[in-house]
Amino acid sequence: MSSGFHIVVCGSLVPDPLQTLEPIAGPAGPALKNEMMLPSVLDPWAAHALYEAAHLAKTAAGSKVWLVSLGPKAKLQQLMMTIAQKAPFELVVVDGSASGFTDPFEAAAALASAIEKIPGLDRSRLLVFGGCASASRDASVTMQMIGEQLGIADQFLGVDELTVQPSGAFKVLERIEGGQYQASECAGAPAVLAWATGNLPEPPNNPQVGMANMRGIMPALQKAQPAKVGAEGVTFAKVELPQQKRETRIVKDVPVEEIAKEIITWIKG
Amino acid sequence: MEKILYLAHTQPDGTLPKIAFEVLSAALELTQKLSGATLSAGLIGGDVQTAANAIAGAGAAKILGVAGPDFASSRYASDAEALQVLIRQSGATLVIAPATSRFSRAMPGAAYRLNGRTDTHVSGFETDGGKLSIQRWYYRQRMMATMTRTTRPWILLMDSGVFQPWQGKTGTASVELVPVALTEKAKRTQVLGFQAPAVSQQTIRPDAELLFVAGAGWTKKQSDGQTHVKEAEQLILDFLAKTQASLGSSKSLVDQSTEGAAVLSCLSHLNQVGQTGSTPRHPKGLATCCHGEEPHVVGWRFINERRAVNLDPNCGWAQGKADVLYVADAFQVMKKVNELAGKECVVQAK
Numbered sequence A: 001m002s003s004g005f006h007i008v009v010c011g012s013l014v015p016d017p018l019q020t021l022e023p024i025a026g027p028a029g030p031a032l033k034n035e036m037m038l039p040s041v042l043d044p045w046a047a048h049a050l051y052e053a054a055h056l057a058k059t060a061a062g063s064k065v066w067l068v069s070l071g072p073k074a075k076l077q078q079l080m081m082t083i084a085q086k087a088p089f090e091l092v093v094v095d096g097s098a099s100g101f102t103d104p105f106e107a108a109a110a111l112a113s114a115i116e117k118i119p120g121l122d123r124s125r126l127l128v129f130g131g132c133a134s135a136s137r138d139a140s141v142t143m144q145m146i147g148e149q150l151g152i153a154d155q156f157l158g159v160d161e162l163t164v165q166p167s168g169a170f171k172v173l174e175r176i177e178g179g180q181y182q183a184s185e186c187a188g189a190p191a192v193l194a195w196a197t198g199n200l201p202e203p204p205n206n207p208q209v210g211m212a213n214m215r216g217i218m219p220a221l222q223k224a225q226p227a228k229v230g231a232e233g234v235t236f237a238k239v240e241l242p243q244q245k246r247e248t249r250i251v252k253d254v255p256v257e258e259i260a261k262e263i264i265t266w267i268k269g
Numbered sequence B: 001m002e003k004i005l006y007l008a009h010t011q012p013d014g015t016l017p018k019i020a021f022e023v024l025s026a027a028l029e030l031t032q033k034l035s036g037a038t039l040s041a042g043l044i045g046g047d048v049q050t051a052a053n054a055i056a057g058a059g060a061a062k063i064l065g066v067a068g069p070d071f072a073s074s075r076y077a078s079d080a081e082a083l084q085v086l087i088r089q090s091g092a093t094l095v096i097a098p099a100t101s102r103f104s105r106a107m108p109g110a111a112y113r114l115n116g117r118t119d120t121h122v123s124g125f126e127t128d129g130g131k132l133s134i135q136r137w138y139y140r141q142r143m144m145a146t147m148t149r150t151t152r153p154w155i156l157l158m159d160s161g162v163f164q165p166w167q168g169k170t171g172t173a174s175v176e177l178v179p180v181a182l183t184e185k186a187k188r189t190q191v192l193g194f195q196a197p198a199v200s201q202q203t204i205r206p207d208a209e210l211l212f213v214a215g216a217g218w219t220k221k222q223s224d225g226q227t228h229v230k231e232a233e234q235l236i237l238d239f240l241a242k243t244q245a246s247l248g249s250s251k252s253l254v255d256q257s258t259e260g261a262a263v264l265s266c267l268s269h270l271n272q273v274g275q276t277g278s279t280p281r282h283p284k285g286l287a288t289c290c291h292g293e294e295p296h297v298v299g300w301r302f303i304n305e306r307r308a309v310n311l312d313p314n315c316g317w318a319q320g321k322a323d324v325l326y327v328a329d330a331f332q333v334m335k336k337v338n339e340l341a342g343k344e345c346v347v348q349a350k
Ligand SMILES: Cc1cc2nc3c(=O)[nH]c(=O)nc-3n(C[C@H](O)[C@H](O)[C@H](O)COP(=O)(O)OP(=O)(O)OC[C@H]3O[C@@H](n4cnc5c(N)ncnc54)[C@H](O)[C@@H]3O)c2cc1C
Pocket: A017, A018, A041, A044, B214, B215, B216, B217, B218, B220, B222, B249, B250, B251, B252, B253, B272, B273, B274, B275, B276, B277, B288, B289, B290, B291, B292, B293, B294, B295, B309, B310, B311, B312, B315, B328, B329, B330, B331
């Protein structure tokens, strides 16, 4: 693979998983309480996709990585402070809602249109990466719809491993039922890969990478195209937090043998 | 009036997976509750006759099929096309199908080609006033929405464990085979087969009665100032062998392998439960050495009876989430459990 890949990673922000989330009725449908104030992180599975993209770009000479993010641009600007030092990428911003209650069909259309407009993108060596599900909408459908709009026939969901051969063909491991993988071989780009956790740890912060990214990030935020992303045709009757509080019996200062016996009686049912 | 299409695909041996029968129950219930609705079925596989015979008694007005070597295995391009053709041919307004990995990958593509909409992780529905509303989770099982759509076809991928499997008699079905022409572009991917993750043994058992969740505490320094990773692994594997439980893990524990720390060789990322892991369904769950919100809240979302073992009585996420919290040393407790359990201790569901 002499010319490398053009890797577009689709990933946006989600509320930090350690935050308490509360649904409220907003003017345009359900929303989260204090949504604009909640600290955000890069959507975890999309973050894995970004790390895998950076790793692949390093190993396949001539490759380049773009990060295409759909979200409110002020919040994306904050997010970039934390992720710009992780991996080299060129940012493309689509300024719109990152709410989980928007429809994936609309989010996919906005993202695919932004990808179509990337100057110099070579669609014959395009790999579209993203997470296998978002931590907000959790639909596992957005990447496939982006691929459809871009006319990409080879798509993979729940990817943990990508091995590229010198010819440009690649082998993919996808998560399937029962803790197994399906192994497939694809003739080469273009393809869509929606990642699960992959095999790489979170890269350490690299200030040099951060500096290089920042040069492109501010202009990208300024150029951000607004996108109207909603949920046409959808009516939410209600959104509720599950009432899950249990009365926990605390067993303390009890001999281990007694605890073990109680556990066995319980599991034997 | 809704035209409902139930879709399923075969397993490599030509039979249908359990979730396909669960979703058939859902499709039948939906057809009954939506007045005037009709039900047909569509099957995809190398050969769909065995599968069709298995659902012959369900009462679908007709059974459509897409069959042949190109449809024997799970590949996006061929599956998306087959699904699109089946849905179009049936004229369905509502499609109901199991959320298998195969359909989860391909169905959104079919929905796109039909200008339809798809909802995934559907865990229930209501039909008040003859109008369908579905329930689905948002923000990784943190909140539940009840919603409806006007766009058709509306395609629902149902989660497993929500409906009881349909248990009607096998019959002899007549299948209307629908031809699907694939371009060369649709055949650029070849499925090579299945592969187990690189772990010492397979510990994920989706049908187990008990989920055993291991947290990072198992690899942390203990009261003697040392770590006991080998011992931890042995205790956990002994317990799994005796109970046939499925093994789940917190993110912290599985992440240790990518971070280069001493790890449990039986674990891979596939074991992880929680926000960036799975949310398995089991009747019982036992969390050990976990502190986090994720294993106790999201990873446990679909676990009915829950118990936890932790040294820390203030383990905030066990409190309010578990039915019982044993404040004790998990090494000692699990050692004793394994001793007392004898050779086998098969877990019973209530
Ligand atoms: C973006 C993002 C995504 C995340 N996704 C997930 C996810 O999918 N799944 C997930 O689990 N977490 C997830 N997390 C949360 C995170 O990784 C948590 O920190 C982690 O789950 C907590 O790990 P833990 O419960 O194993 O253990 P720790 O927080 O490390 O706690 C160890 C516990 O073990 C106990 N212990 C130690 N020794 C013993 C002993 N001998 N006997 C009994 N108890 C003992 C200690 O008292 C302590 O409570 C996510 C976080 C982020 C930011």
